[in-house]
Amino acid sequence: MGDRRQQRNRPILIVGLGRFGVALGYQLVAQGREVLAVERDRGLVQKHADALTHVIEADATDIEALRQIGAEEFDAAVVGVGTSIESSVLIAVNLVDLGVDHVWAKAINPAHGKILKRIGCHHVIYPEHDAGVRAAHLVSGQMMDFIKFDDDFAIVKMHPPRDLQGKTIDQCQPRSRHGVNVVGVKSPGREFVYAQPETLVSPGDTIIVSGDVRKLEQFADHM
Incomplete structure (x- = not known):
């Protein structure tokens, strides 16, 4: 019981602060969860820095950048990037390669979702559908x-x-x-x-x- 409670309180990594990532991050914080958000757009980092637990400016398509922020220590990570399928796939495969136990990723269409599953994503989300x-x-x-x-x-x-x-x-x-x-x-x-x-x-x-x-x-x- 103690281990499950501890896992539920572990921080969650969110990559991408578009509408999906922001809504997810704000809701998690409202539920008392600690969130580390990674976004390469400096303007978005500054905009949401006060509302989310931690916000870091970094390019998550670079696996070394993810290593530097300790991404491999997270049990759960969410890829909220949707405008660029290439970036979404690169980020997801980086998180899988780093050994994150539960990688969630947003997909914009079935083909995108199929690729995410093929590279080892544990959960694929189709928010618009x-x-x-x-x-x-x-x-x-x-x-x-x-x-x-x-x-x-x-x-x-x-x-x-x-x-x-x-x-x-x-x-x-x-x-x-x-x-x-x-x-x-x-x-x-x-x-x-x-x-x-x-x-x-x-x-x-x-x-x-x-x-x-x-x-x-x-x-x-x-x-």
Whole structure:
């Protein structure tokens, strides 16, 4: 337990202070994490120096520059460079070669992501694509929030479909009838509770549902 807690508190290396890197860095700092950001644009370094834990001006495509800042001592590093695929790949391969345990990298398209995986990146992120998929589900008006995981599995926040309103979970049987699981229920003015067979779902409630993306979409269509 102590080792896991210590790993969660370890500093995180972020390379590139574009919109993605800045948003990531600021959020990590807000969560109490220590961040070392590396950026070769002096103006961006100066702009974010006061908000992030440490900001260093350096060219991360040069493996020696990464060695000088001790990049190999980090457990996790994120390559936020996206405008230049060549720079992104060079930085990522440098971090992999330095033995960083978890290298995350932003990809701007599938071909870019394929290259990143081939060179040994542990995690590839498609922020624009993922944001577009999430927005598509939200703007339909059926879902209030949408998080997709691997293998087309997702968790959504939504208002209960008509089939659930005024019934308990046991009465409406969402798993057997729709192939989804109602995980939690929130009534107005109350906290979320884990859904039990006897949990009553009211029209004004908010529910958390998990399952296959297509089945969730079909479930939401019962509104």
